[in-house]
Amino acid sequence: xxxxxxxxxxxxxxxxxxxxxxxxFSGAGMSAESGIATFRDPGGLWDRFDPAEVGTAPxxxxxxxxxxxxxxxxxxxxxxxxxxxxxxAGHLALAELERMGVARSVITQNxxxxxxxxxxxxVFEVHGNLYRFRCLNxxxxxxxxxxxxxxxxxxxxxxxxxxSLEGIMERVPRCSCGGVSRxxxxxxxxxxxxxGEAIFEAHQSDVMLILGxxxxxxxxxxxxQEARKAGAVLIEINPTEVVFASKNDVYIRxxxxxxxxxxxxxxxxxxxxx
Ligand code: APR
Numbered sequence: 001x002x003x004x005x006x007x008x009x010x011x012x013x014x015x016x017x018x019x020x021x022x023x024x025f026s027g028a029g030m031s032a033e034s035g036i037a038t039f040r041d042p043g044g045l046w047d048r049f050d051p052a053e054v055g056t057a058p059x060x061x062x063x064x065x066x067x068x069x070x071x072x073x074x075x076x077x078x079x080x081x082x083x084x085x086x087x088x089a090g091h092l093a094l095a096e097l098e099r100m101g102v103a104r105s106v107i108t109q110n111x112x113x114x115x116x117x118x119x120x121x122x123v124f125e126v127h128g129n130l131y132r133f134r135c136l137n138x139x140x141x142x143x144x145x146x147x148x149x150x151x152x153x154x155x156x157x158x159x160x161x162x163x164s165l166e167g168i169m170e171r172v173p174r175c176s177c178g179g180v181s182r183x184x185x186x187x188x189x190x191x192x193x194x195x196g197e198a199i200f201e202a203h204q205s206d207v208m209l210i211l212g213x214x215x216x217x218x219x220x221x222x223x224x225q226e227a228r229k230a231g232a233v234l235i236e237i238n239p240t241e242v243v244f245a246s247k248n249d250v251y252i253r254x255x256x257x258x259x260x261x262x263x264x265x266x267x268x269x270x271x272x273x274x
Contacts, residue, residue, distance in 0.1 A: 008250055008251070008252045009259060009262050009263055009266060010266060011250050012250045012252060012259075013266030013267045014266075014270065015207055015233055015235060016097070016102055016207060016235070016263065016267050017102075017266075017270035017271055019207040021104045021205050021206050022097065022102050022103050022104060022206070022207040022208070022209060023103070023105050023106075023107065023201045023202060023205035023207070023227065024094055024097075024103055024108075024211065025107045025108075025202075025208055025209070025210050025213070025223050025224055026108045026109065026110060026115070026211040027109045027110065027211065027212045027213025027214065027215075028109070028110060028212060028213070029211065029212020029213065029238060029239075029255075030090060030091070030108070030110060030211045030212040031088070031110055031112050031114055031212075032212065032255070032257075033090065033255060033256070033257035034085040034087065034088045034091070034112070034114055035081055035084050035085050036081045036085050037077075037081065038212070039214075040214050045077075049070065049074060051188060052188070053070065054070065054074055055187055055188045056187050056188045056189055057189075064163060064164060064165055068162060068163025068164070069163075071163055072156065072159070072163055075157045076157040078130075079150050079157050082112060082130070083147075083150050083154075085114065086114075086117070087114045087115075087117050087118035087119075088114075088257040089258075089260065089261045090211070090256040090258075090259075090260040091114050091115055091117075091118035092118050093261045093264040094118065094120055094209075094260065095115075095119030095120045096264050097264060097267070098119070099119075100268070102267060103120075103209075104201065104204065105122035105123070105124060106122065106123045107124045107126060107198040107201060107202070108123060108124070108125055108126070108127075109127050109217065109220050110127070111128050111129055111130045111185045113131050113146070124194040124201065125194065126186070126193055126195055126198055127186040127192060128184045128186045128193055129143075130149075130183055131143055131144055131146050131149060131183075132183070132184040133173055133175070133181040133183060133184055134182060134183075135175035135177060135179040135180075135181045136180050136182060137175060137177055137180065138175060138177045138179055140177070141184055142173075142175065142176075142181075152172070152173075153171075155171055156171055192219060195219055195220075199223065199226050201223075202224070202226035202227040202230060202232070203226060203227075203229075205230060206231070206232055206233070207233050207235060208223075208224055208227035208228075208232045208233075208234050208235070209237070210234055210236040210237070210243070211236075211237050211238075211256045211260070212237070212238060212256050213243065215243035225244075228244070233249055233250070234246075234249035234250070235249065235250040235252070236250070236251050236252070237254060237255075237256050237259045237260070238252075238256075239254055
């Protein structure tokens, strides 16, 4: 490992081993090593599809009125990536930090449920969760079985002929009240979820680990800024860009799934010496 990288890893570990209330803020780069494409990297989702079309309800309706081929293509990609996706070494390292009493919570922009599956228990999903549904009739929310839901999506992806909203809705799980439901994910133009809780967490943090985010989507991108206002030290891990960390913080130019396990090992060594 390049020397300055190991220095940064050591610095991050030193800061975390002294932290009283570390909070994690993650983006799509966190799940890259789990096989889920990011949005804005070359070849990412928004590099190949127009977010205004596939990331908004009106856009989806308009694509369905044209037969829905693009929707089928996106669903196919989601089914393929999400079926195989498992928590990577970075997710598991974060869950370890929680068990060690170092990490207080995870605030994530990701909808893939991987932080929960890795064992993190205080997870605030500001853009929702693909496996949680919201009833359009009674507004109640419920989780569905991941493989069953992905199987249903697979049926849609494998279908042929024009794709209609009815064709999608008949495969989407129903609420116990009989109402039609939709995935509880936040589309562009919709209100984010748990933002108040996320900002509260940021205000409680003395360290914020910022992992794999381009920081271009608001209001989620306010969270690291709120942590800095609260006096937190920022530790940012991103292999291609530094978005939030400044000279008094730590920036690690590495993949999250590579750097995080190294940091956690160093934190453990420091904790043992105490
Ligand atoms: N480890 C860490 N960071 C990585 C890795 C990796 N292995 N691979 C890529 N990255 C970094 C990229 O350099 C980039 O800065 O992850 C970031 C991914 O940025 P985006 O694709 O913009 O994802 P994100 O910041 O999570 O987007 C925020 O935009 O479209 C909406 O709702 C969507 O939640 C998403 C939001």
